[in-house]
Amino acid sequence: MDGLGGGPKCGAPWKRMSKEELENQYSPSRWVVRLGAEEALRTYSQIGNEATKRAQATGRNLLDVPYGDGEGEKLDIYFPEAVSEALPFLVFFHGGYWQSGSKDSSAFMVSPLTAQGVAVVIVAYDIAPKGTLDQMVDQVTQSIVFVQKQYPGNQGIYLCGHSAGAHLAAMMLLANWTKRGVRPNLKGFFLVSGIYDLEPVMHTSENAPLLTTLEDAQRNSPQWRLKTSPTQPVDPACHILVTVGQHDSPEFHRQSREFYQTLRRGGWKASFEELHDVDHFETLWNLTQKDYVLTQGDAGSSPGLGRSHMPRSN
Numbered sequence: 435m436d437g438l439g440g441g442p443k444c445g446a447p448w449k450r451m452s453k454e455e456l457e458n459q460y461s462p463s464r465w466v467v468r469l470g471a472e473e474a475l476r477t478y479s480q481i482g483n484e485a486t487k488r489a490q491a492t493g494r495n496l497l498d499v500p501y502g503d504g505e506g507e508k509l510d511i512y513f514p515e516a517v518s519e520a521l522p523f524l525v526f527f528h529g530g531y532w533q534s535g536s537k538d539s540s541a542f543m544v545s546p547l548t549a550q551g552v553a554v555v556i557v558a559y560d561i562a563p564k565g566t567l568d569q570m571v572d573q574v575t576q577s578i579v580f581v582q583k584q585y586p587g588n589q590g591i592y593l594c595g596h597s598a599g600a601h602l603a604a605m606m607l608l609a610n611w612t613k614r615g616v617r618p619n620l621k622g623f624f625l626v627s628g629i630y631d632l633e634p635v636m637h638t639s640e641n642a643p644l645l646t647t648l649e650d651a652q653r654n655s656p657q658w659r660l661k662t663s664p665t666q667p668v669d670p671a672c673h674i675l676v677t678v679g680q681h682d683s684p685e686f687h688r689q690s691r692e693f694y695q696t697l698r699r700g701g702w703k704a705s706f707e708e709l710h711d712v713d714h715f716e717t718l719w720n721l722t723q724k725d726y727v728l729t730q731g732d733a734g735s736s737p738g739l740g741r742s743h744m745p746r747s748n
């Protein structure tokens with residue numbers, strides 16, 4: 435049999451897939467409908483680069499701010515024009531299967547959000563093979579601690595991540611803040627086309643620099659961790675929006691839906707949205723636009739990143 439173990443009655447559907455099918459399911463660019471796979475990846479970098487250049491050229495910002503001692507532990511902060519002590523902060527973690535991507539080409543949502551008075555932080559972390567998953571999770575935790583310490587008067591910290599970056603953001607639901615000596619003012623999570631169970635990834639070509647044991651995968655899987663030992667939401671008001679693109683692969687849909695269900699069962703305030711007619715990358719491209727439903731400033735009915743979706747403190 436060319437499946438990956440387990441009979442037809444054995445749990446997760448990915449276990450019944452051939453190696454080729456699993457590879458396909460976990461290759462987001464192959465599911466893009468309007469472009470070829472390579473063109474989609476090229477366009478993704480191009481739009482990210484352009485948005486970042488624009489963000490750096492137009493607004494007030496602090497670039498390459500160290501949040502730790504490591505060479506790669508840097509973040510960029512983009513401020514709104516209006517100076518204020520009490521800003522909401524949107525902290526973004528880029529994707530790229532924990533082995534590609536950079537903060538220097540990931541400032542997608544900066545322009546529409548800073549225009550609405552939100553400060554945006556784009557975080558770099560040590561991708562594989564330099565960094566291990568445990569290290570990346572640790573670095574991301576450290577970056578949030580840094581933002582909270584640097585801006586203790588913040589109006590809320592909202593975490594956003596795309597794909598592998600959504601995984602890193604989701605891992606923050608399990609972070610031990612007591613150990614870090616600070617409780618970040620986390621008010622919301624916006625997870626875009628994420629991976630929450632890493633076990634299937636172990637059986638794809640993406641795994642080469644990543645996971646060696648099943649234990650690594652489980653320890654770094656928010657889905658597995660929250661399902662096996664549910665943790666109480668620290669702030670019951672903290673909202674988690676799990677989104678997946680309509681054209682993402684069935685495995686990406688399953689991962690998002692099941693993670694959302696696990697969150698709800700665990701008592702978290704979560705919602706799930708399949709984003710209409712977008713693929714794995716187009717959601718981020720749309721986030722560069724101020725009139726997209728998830729970034730717009732006027733009161734929309736769906737939750738998202740725009741200021742109208744953030745609870746106000748006054």
Ligand SMILES: N[C@@H](CC(=O)c1ccccc1NC=O)C(=O)O
Nearest residue numbers: 461462463464529530531597598
């Ligand atoms: N090799 C992947 C690349 C990929 O998945 C990706 C690329 C850029 C940003 C996010 C991605 N996916 C997850 O982190 C693909 O086939 O699409």
